[in-house]
Amino acid sequence: MPNPERLFVQNANQGILEQALQELPAEFRESIVLRELEGLSYKEISEIAGVSVGTVMSRLARARARLRDCIAAATGEGGLTCVAQKLGP
C-alpha cells in the first residue's frame, strides 16, 4: 500500500534535484545528463562536448559537488533524508 508520506518526500526530492540540475551551468548539466541519464562514457561525452576527457571528469566532479551542495542547502545539513526527518512525527 502506498505510503502518502513517502510519496510526498519523493515528490519533494524530485523537485529539488530537477531544480538543482536546472541551475547548473549548461556544460555541467550536459555532462551529468549524458553520463547519468544516457549512460555515456567519458570518451563519448568528450566527443559530443568537443572537450578533453580530463575536462569531462572535472565538469562531472564539479557538477556533482554542486548538486550535493544544492540538495544540502534545500533540505538542511543532512541532505535529502532531512526532508523525511522534518516530516516525521
Added chain:
Amino acid sequence: MRCTEARTLIESYVDGELDLVRNVEVEHHLGDCPACTSMYRDALDLRSRIREEVSYFRASPDLQQRVRALTRQKITEKRRSSVPIWIWSGAVAAVMLLAVITAGLVRREAESSRDQVITQEIVADHVRSLMANHLTDVTSTGQHTVKPWFHGKLDFAPPVNDFAVEGFPLIGGRLDYLDGHPVAALVYQRRLHPINLFVWIAPQKYAEKASPQTRQGYNILIWARDGMTYCAISDVAADEMQTFAALLEK
C-alpha cells in the same frame, strides 16, 4: 593507496572508468577504509537518486546540433568504410582488384582508428597520473631501484636509464594499463614538467624514428625498437621532447 588519492578516484570508480590496476587498488582501499567507503556510498546514492528522480531533460539546441553533426559524421564514416557491392557489373578481375584495394583501405582505416584509441588512452593515462597525484609507484632516481621493481609485474624488462646529467632526471616508475595490457610507465622530469614514458611489448608497427603528435596540448612521441614500443608524453616543448627521445634512442 592513501585516502587523498582514493578520494580523487572514487567518482571514476563508480563510473567504471578506471583502468584495471587502479580499479583493484581502489577496491582494496575501500575494503579497509570506512570513511572512503562512506564517500563511495554517497556517490552511488547521488547517482541512483538522479536516475530515479530525474526522468527527462531536454537537450539544449546547441547540444542537439552537436549530436546531430556527430551522428551525420559517423554515418558518413560507416558508408565510406563499407565494401561497395559491384557484383552486378564489371569483370570478376576488376571486382577482385577492387575488393583487395577496399580491404586494404578498411584495414588501414581500422589500424589508424586503433592507433587513435591508443593515443587517446596514453593521454588519459598521463592526465590521470597527474590528477590523481599517482605519478609513481616506486619513487627513485636510481635506475637500479626502478628497473628491478618491475620484475614479476611485467613479462618483459623495460630499459631504465637516468638522464639527470642531460637535464631529464628519472624520478620513478609505475605500472599502468594500455591497450588491454599492463605496461611500464617510467617517469622523468624536465624542470617541473613530468614526462611519462610508456613501454610495452607489441608487434613492431611504429617506425624506429620517433613520430611526433600533439593531442590536447600534450606532445607525444611514439617509436618502436627491439620488439618494444615506446611512447613519451608531456607538456614539455616539442624540441625538448625530441632531445629526450634522442637520448633513449642511443
